[in-house]
Amino acid sequence: GAGVSQSPSNKVTEKGKDVELRCDPISGHTALYWYRQSLGQGLEFLIYFQGNSAPDKSGLPSDRFSAERTGGSVSTLTIQRTQQEDSAVYLCASSLDSSGGGDTQYFGPGTRLTVL
């Protein structure tokens, strides 16, 4: 597609349930990033993929969070046993190639997760 897409756009879940958030990057972009934006907060880096591998998982807040990327394209962020503090907008971005540094990141519209 023309841009980064994310699904679902909104997700309401009950505390303790697992959720999966999906990101489709721009075709041909090898780097993919996940961020979290809590209400009134800036962007919090979660994880970054170069191809299918994740060299930096340092931003994942706990072991309840995991992410994978297959075929160098679609990525899924999974949150297990959701907690209310997981409520946020989860943003995905992609860039052509991060290896040289500084490639512009293009963002999806985000998934708004609400944990009741």
Added chain:
Amino acid sequence: GEDVEQSLFLSVREGDSSVINCTYTDSSSTYLYWYKQEPGAGLQLLTYIFSNMDMKQDQRLTVLLNKKDKHLSLRIADTQTGDSAIYFCAETGGFKTIFGAGTRLFVKA
């Protein structure tokens, strides 16, 4: 560690110029960005500047970079109500881009 700071709120009158400021700490930053986020939407790249430049102009937008002071600013000329949004400053020297908390620009008609 790396840090990017910006003021959280700016209010201007329609037609005036807006100046949003940002400071960063990573002296090895090679690219500096300004992103715009409208309500309910994702981030949209507005403009970027290489660290070896000190100014970039793009229509109503002017970016100024003071590398010595690690200070970046975004000036929006003739601010319109449609410019109301959150503006994020970001810097990168490698694969990780560090974002500021965002400046909410409120334009009064």
